[in-house]
Every structure is written in structure tokens, then in C-alpha cells.
Amino acid sequence: MEKDNQIFGLRAIIEAIQSGAVIDKVFVQKEAAGDLMKELMKAIKKANVNFSYVPVEKLNRLTSHNHQGAVATISPIAFHDLESLVNSITESGQMPLLLILDQLSDARNFGAIIRTAECTGVNGIIVQKSGSAPVNGDTVKTSAGAVFNVPICKVEHIKDAIFYLQGSGIKTMAATEKTDVNIYDINFNEPVAIIMGSEDRGINPSVLKIVDEKAKLPMFGTIGSLNVSVACGAFLYEAVRQRS
Template identity: 30%
Template sequence: MLIYGRNPVFEALRNGTVTELLVARGVEPKLVRELEASGVPIRWQARIELDQLVGTTQHQGVVAEVAELEWAQPEDVLDNAAARGEQPLIVLLDGVTDPRNFGAIIRSAEVLGAHGVIVEERRSAPLSPVVAKTAAGATAYLPVAQVKNLPRFIDQLKEQGIWVYGAAGEARRTAAQLDYDRPLALVIGSEGEGLRRLVREKCDELVAIPVRGRVSSLNASVAASLLIYQAVMSRPR
């Protein structure tokens, strides 16, 4: 699998997943020195060849061949929380099919301190190079798992004592009004339709993020970031 752009490539180099670097001829010497210091084999190519290879000119002169992303298991997410000695904070995605949104949510979840992201098999973007690039290396550190049926999985979480809050613009309670000092899963719906009815009904609470502008809703990845941040900052340290 190919990823591109300097930040994603250097993050992949740090986590040891790069097998080969493809670098445009003529990039600045400082970048060349940093890439050569990694010890990963470099193949020099014309910039237009990289354009054609990744389908964009926005690669910044560097492309990396990395191992294919693999799905984790749902239990890996809870194991991650246990290993860190923390109450679970899980992000569930209900119909987020845009790969850039998916990657951005993974990145925010890892950076802000959630323990994993879980999606439904048939209602999610795949783990693609676009997801990997947008996640900027976060997939190497955060479990990202699939389940066959999200409503059924929510029932399983609740049986384990995990509360479930679903993001819904019309909810009566806002993010600042809920209790986050408990094992928790946050559910983010698709941008077009939001949460499905059955998923919504499974939630213990629905939560709204107050908006003051003329646009009525937030991008799914932004909403996820705000709710994760609210949850983490509301917990005792």
C-alpha cells in the first residue's frame, strides 16, 4: 500500500512500517538526508511519475510503500483501555463512509486519548491509503476494528457496563451536561443521515454540540473530536 506526504511518511518511518521509499528527483537536500538516515531503501523517480502513481500532485515529493492496514479485533479496544489503566472510551461509527472523515476520526481518537474506533462492516469506508494518509500514522497505535452488526454490538457493550452516548443535533442535552466519568462509547453517525433509528434507540443518551452559526451541523470528524475532547477533559486525572 502506498501513502504519501511528508508527515504521514515520517510517521510511518517512526513506527517501522515502511518497506521502500519513492522520492522525487530534485527534492531539497535536508529531506534527502532525513530519508537516507532511516535506512529504508530509496527509489528515485521523476515527480510526474509519482503524480501518476498516487493520482495527485500533493505528495510533496515522497511516497512510501507500507504494509497493508489490518483490522483489529473489537476486544483489542477494551484491552487497550485495560493496559492503560483507564475507563474505556470507544468511538463507534455508524455509516461514516468518507475515507477522509474516517482517517481524521482515527487521528483525533488517538491524539486525544480514546482507546479505539469500531465500525460496522457494511457501513464504513475501507482501510485504504486515503484513510492511512489522513490518519497520519495513528493506525499504528490505535485499534480500529469491525463488527458485523453495530446495534447488536452496542447491546454487548451495555452488558459489560459501558454507557453509550450518540451524537444527535436535535438532542435536548449538550455535551457539557453529561457524565463522562464512566466506561463510555461515543457514537458518530453519517453526515447525511446521522444515526440510524435502531442505533439511536440503543443509546443511553443523545448529545448535541451547540452551534451558533448559520450552518446547522458539524462535519462528522469535527463532531467526533469535540466529543472525545469533552469526555477526556471531564474525567478525573
């Protein structure tokens, strides 16, 4: 983790949250107690900040300073409001091309996807506040700086975002092997949001139930799966091919 991208210590993190700093995630020591820790957790929940409980060894790896049981990462970017983003895309006359990342957890995969998204003209990326990869130094580096060019929206629930997009006339299309439909049979020449799943579990079954379409990449090897950032690139460039 980048040292200039982190805050350590209970009081420092509390003050950062209360001051309105864009906190990407707080790592909290398991079974930590005390009045100040209770105050921190109250502030985290009130501001709806993403957090996770971790062993003290994890915190010690994040920083050599006296962390008092908590380390936070500050996001290097400001996140966008989904409704405002969709409205701005519509008003600009562009045909929306959006990405939804369902519980993607690896910062480097996230960065690689952002880089490809920037190169393919993606209008915005939607992630869930809880359980998603952080926007940290690894993300910035792997994205080659593209993270500063592609709007990223954090939403409470992916399913609510999908319902909103569908109501806005944007087709939602899940990239999943749980379908017989080939990617090359999908029409990308219309407003569309492509949904990619997490590295280990794929797209949540409850999300798959509500999407408009599903598509898979043809696979001919024995492994049967691609890295999510590679698969995402294949889907995005098929959209570019059809729209060119």
C-alpha cells in the same frame, strides 16, 4: 487509490481472499457475469468481505489495468476483535473511551477522526463491516499515521456491538441533534463509547433507540451542522477535559 494497496482481476482477488489477506473492500462491476465472477462472489460472501457493485467507469478510474470487472483494496492494518479489545482495556485498569462510527463513508473523514482519537487517548474505534469507509491510502495519510496506533474493530452489526458494550458496563452515548441534552451536561468520567453518524444521514434511528444517552453540541450559526470529524473532536475533547 494507492496502487500498492489494490488487487485487480478476478482470479487474483479470489486467491487473495482464500489466502486470508485482509481485504478491506471489493468493487464489483454491475451486471458482470461468468463462472469466474460467480466464484468470486461466492468467495466474498463466504469470507464476509465488504463489497459494492459499481459501474465499469468507476473501476476504470481505480486502475488502468485489465481488472476483469473487479478491483479490491487490501487493508494496511489488521483489525481487532471487539471482545478481546474490551477485555484488554479492562485488564489494563484503564477507563474505556471508545468510538463507534455508524456508517461513516468518507475515507478522509475517517482518517481525521482516527488522528483526533489517537491524540485524545481513545482505546479503540468500532465500525461496521458493510457500508463503512475503507482503510486505504487516503485514510492513512489523513490520519498522519495514527491508523497504526489506534485499534480498529470491524463488527457485523453496530447494534450488536452496542449491546455487548452495555453488557460490559460501558455507557453508549450518541452524538445527535435529535435531543435536548447538551454535551456539557453529559458525564464522560466513566466508561463510555461515543457514537458518531454518517456524513449525510447521521446515526441510524434504530441505533438511537438503544443507546444509553444522547447529546448535542450547541450551535449558534445559520448552517446548523458541523463536519463529522470536527464534531467528533469536540466530543472527544470534552471527555478529555472532564477526565483531566
